[in-house]
Amino acid sequence: AQSVAQPEDQVNVAEGNPLTVKCTYSVSGNPYLFWYVQYPNRGLQFLLKYITGDNLVKGSYGFEAEFNKSQTSFHLKKPSALVSDSALYFCAVRDWNTGNQFYFGTGTSLTVIP
Amino acid sequence: EAGVTQSPTHLIKTRGQQATLRCSPISGHTSVYWYQQALGLGLQFLLWYDEGEERNRGNFPPRFSGRQFPNYSSELNVNALELEDSALYLCASSLEQGANYEQYFGPGTRLTVT
Numbered sequence: 001a002q003s004v005a006q007p008e009d010q011v012n013v014a015e016g017n018p019l020t021v022k023c024t025y026s027v028s029g030n031p032y033l034f035w036y037v038q039y040p041n042r043g044l045q046f047l048l049k050y051i052t053g054d055n056l057v058k059g060s061y062g063f064e065a066e067f068n069k070s071q072t073s074f075h076l077k078k079p080s081a082l083v084s085d086s087a088l089y090f091c092a093v094r095d096w097n098t099g100n101q102f103y104f105g106t107g108t109s110l111t112v113i114p
Numbered sequence: 115e116a117g118v119t120q121s122p123t124h125l126i127k128t129r130g131q132q133a134t135l136r137c138s139p140i141s142g143h144t145s146v147y148w149y150q151q152a153l154g155l156g157l158q159f160l161l162w163y164d165e166g167e168e169r170n171r172g173n174f175p176p177r178f179s180g181r182q183f184p185n186y187s188s189e190l191n192v193n194a195l196e197l198e199d200s201a202l203y204l205c206a207s208s209l210e211q212g213a214n215y216e217q218y219f220g221p222g223t224r225l226t227v228t
Contacts, residue, residue, distance in 0.1 A: 032215055034216055034217075036219075042221060043118075043204060043219040043220050043221045043222055044157075044204065044206075044217075044219040045219070046216045046217070046218060046219075049215070049216050051213045051215070052213075090156070090157065094215060099169065099170040100162070100169065100170060101159055101162070101170055101172070102147065102159060102217065103159070104149075104156055104157040104159075105156065106155070106156040107156050
């Protein structure tokens, strides 16, 4: 069973508009959730995480994400998109029930149109 | 502070040969993870080492193996290479203390099997 899902392979947004990249998870208990970004020909960079506490977490480059336990979602958001935000975004969950394993989504390609 | 480093950057092998990939974690990090990122398949978890021990492995055949050295650097070995092993292999390290469970990734090793 897929532990984390990113339902959109591609998201296009105009520069200056708000952006949302969706992520849902399916692990039980209290998951640790993460967002990473991958720029072309580079490794993944950590953006933000939810461990516990406030459901709205803020991260690097103006990104934020909201943990919603009832909807098992952890969507990534930014109020105003920049062209430089164009990249591949991965959601990840740490599942304490399966030997502490990390599961990554298949990634969402974000294109910000000037 | 130096990030996660991986070597070599590129590796070209022929089918049936063995490949060895190396990773040095961020100073102070004791955990090392290996992932395979094949085109269109997202990140697939391979192996997790912590304090010199293999803690978990993903759904890969035994010809994928590795080890972690006393200085926490790690090596991934792939024996009897097959064409479908061609992928970007990413190494990540984490601190595994307090709330510091996020992974920091290296730039990857691009393995091409011909």
